[in-house]
Amino acid sequence: MNNKDLQGLAESLIENFNFAGKESIRLFKEGLKIQIKEDNSPVSNGDLRVNELVTNRISNLTPNIPIISEETVDLTKKNNAKIFWLIDPIDGTKEYIAGKDEYTLNAALVINKIPVLGLVGVPKKNRLFFSYGLGESYLIENNKTIKINCEKKQPKNEIVALSSVIKPSDIILNKLKEHNVTSIVKMASSYKFCVIATGEYDIYAARERANEWDYAAGHAIAQNAGAIIKTLDEKPFLYGKEDYGNPSILIKRSKNLND
Secondary structure (H helix, E strand, C coil): CCHHHHHHHHHHHHHHHHHHHHHHHHHHHHCCCEEECCCCCEEEHHHHHHHHHHHHHHHHHCCCCCEEECCCCCCCCCCCCCEEEEEEEEECHHHHHCCCCCCEEEEEEEECCEEEEEEEEEHHHCEEEEEEECCEEEEEECCEEEECCCCCCCCCCCCEEEECCCCCCHHHHHHHHHCCCCEEEECCCCHHHHHHHCCCCCEEEECCCCEHHHHHHHHHHHHHHCCEEECCCCCECCCCCCCCECCCEEEECCCCCCC
16 A cells, blocks of 8 residues: 555545544533443443444445454454554543543554554544654644644743653653653643644653554654654554553654754
């Protein structure tokens, strides 16, 4: 699959993501129906509706590529595919249910363990991010499409980290100190990856958590925009693990966070 094919795929999903995002807002306003899954995490009819819309569109576009979605995955089956889609219809379901604005819609195409294409919709912020190759990451906002490249937006000598939790562990705090972080902001969902891609924030570090579908789309957008993404021990962050579990992660906007 060449770059033009990937571009066509990504752009063919933009309208679908915009509609699915609007559906997520409509269903929230109507009053969500919530169930508790086997892992004790919540799922709503909004998650399931977005999943239906996105997976149906992707199935039509690429009928021969398997789709692995958080809402339909069979965890007893090992993933041996070399090319596959990873979908998290709503990342940040708890935020979504609570009426907050950081939840995201996510789809990524993984080829040979690397997410090469990604879309992340952020409906309540009216932002849509997409990417289809190195140097090809974009943000659609206010009906304008702009290329994003991790260019620093924070003032020089201010290095702002993102965290999924209010109080990061000592391991994470020590890692952030290594990079001279001056402040930490709590943020939910894969939106973290995207705002590093825009240069609004500088760094994100986390121990092993979540699953591949939580990270893949944001990973594609950030890495293709120029971010450096590895594990905490500087190993490549790869996808296609049989159990879908994520290792630790370190995302840096650039090698020198003051640049």
